[in-house]
Amino acid sequence: xxxxxxxxxxxxxxxxxxxxxxxxxxxxxxxxxxxxxxxxxxxxxxxxxxxxxxxxxxxxxxxxxxxxxxxxxxxxxxxxxxxxxxxxxxxxxxxxxxxxxxxxxxxxxxxxxxxxxxxxxxxxxxxxxxxxxxxxxxxxxxxxxxxxxxxxxxxxxxxxxxxxxxxxxxxxxxxxxxxxxxxxxxxxxxxxxxxxxxxx
Ligand SMILES: [Zn+2]
Numbered sequence: 001x002x003x004x005x006x007x008x009x010x011x012x013x014x015x016x017x018x019x020x021x022x023x024x025x026x027x028x029x030x031x032x033x034x035x036x037x038x039x040x041x042x043x044x045x046x047x048x049x050x051x052x053x054x055x056x057x058x059x060x061x062x063x064x065x066x067x068x069x070x071x072x073x074x075x076x077x078x079x080x081x082x083x084x085x086x087x088x089x090x091x092x093x094x095x096x097x098x099x100x101x102x103x104x105x106x107x108x109x110x111x112x113x114x115x116x117x118x119x120x121x122x123x124x125x126x127x128x129x130x131x132x133x134x135x136x137x138x139x140x141x142x143x144x145x146x147x148x149x150x151x152x153x154x155x156x157x158x159x160x161x162x163x164x165x166x167x168x169x170x171x172x173x174x175x176x177x178x179x180x181x182x183x184x185x186x187x188x189x190x191x192x193x194x195x196x197x198x199x200x
Contacts, residue, residue, distance in 0.1 A: 001167050002095045009051045011168060012091070015080040015175070016058060022179070023062035026077035036068035038075055045082065049092035049117075061182075078179025080172065086128075088121075090175055090182075097125045098157040129155040138180045 005011055027038045043061040050058070063076040083090035099107075100122060133139050134152055143150055151158040156174065163173035 002099055005167060005171065006049070006091060006095060007051050009053065012050050012054055012058070012081075012089075015091070015172075016054075018080045018172075018176075019062060019077075022077040022079065023064075026062075026075050027064055029075075031066035031068065031071060031073055032075065033073045034066060034068050034071045036066045036071055038064035039067045041065035041074065046087065047081065047089045049088040049096075076182070078176070079182050080175040080179065082182050083175075083178060084181050086125075088117075090178065091171065093125055093128075094156050094160070094171065094174060094178075096122070097129055097155075098160055100126065101154055101157050133181070136181060142177070 030036060031038060041063050043063055045059050045061045047054075047059055058081070061076070061079065061082050063074060066073045066075070079090070081089055081091075083093050086093050096117065130152060133155065134143070146162065150162065159177070160170050160174050163170040163177075165173070
């Protein structure tokens with residue numbers, strides 16, 4: 001069922017619609033520091049792992065820059081498509097990581113073929129969920145609010161099962177939950193740019 005979702009172009013288009021709404025809200029809220037107008041300053045990304053034919057806009061990580069000289073603060077809205085600095089789409093990082101739990105080597109090999117993934121990438125994702133994600137200030141606060149506590153070793157499946165609905169609804173809820181993890185700092189910083197980006 002997870003694999004079907006990963007190949008579902010309509011589902012991915014829906015995530016783009018959510019991201020457009022989040023971007024419109026961020027722009028309407030104006031600069032958080034000085035109240036200035038926000039100009040478009042999207043990052044060019046090369047997202048991996050999605051279905052074919054998603055279009056050019058899908059590679060755009062929506063982001064804005066304050067237009068006021070001397071401020072220029074960047075405002076990057078949450079995204080349901082991109083997760084932090086991962087080059088693979090958030091859907092892939094989340095669902096494949098959930099599938100990895102308790103899987104057999106044969107199944108893992110099949111998954112690797114599906115998304116063009118190698119084992120080192122999968123191992124990095126596992127470590128991201130168990131340390132980078134868990135140690136982030138956002139996750140520390142968000143996870144502390146969950147009762148009973150989420151099983152760290154079973155992330156992200158243990159988080160996915162906390163949300164209601166079918167697989168699609170739960171994944172969307174989880175991607176929204178993870179939204180605060182994706183953001184930028186200043187307009188000068190290009191850490192999310194395709195050239196400077198580490199392949200996580
Ligand atoms: Zn400003």
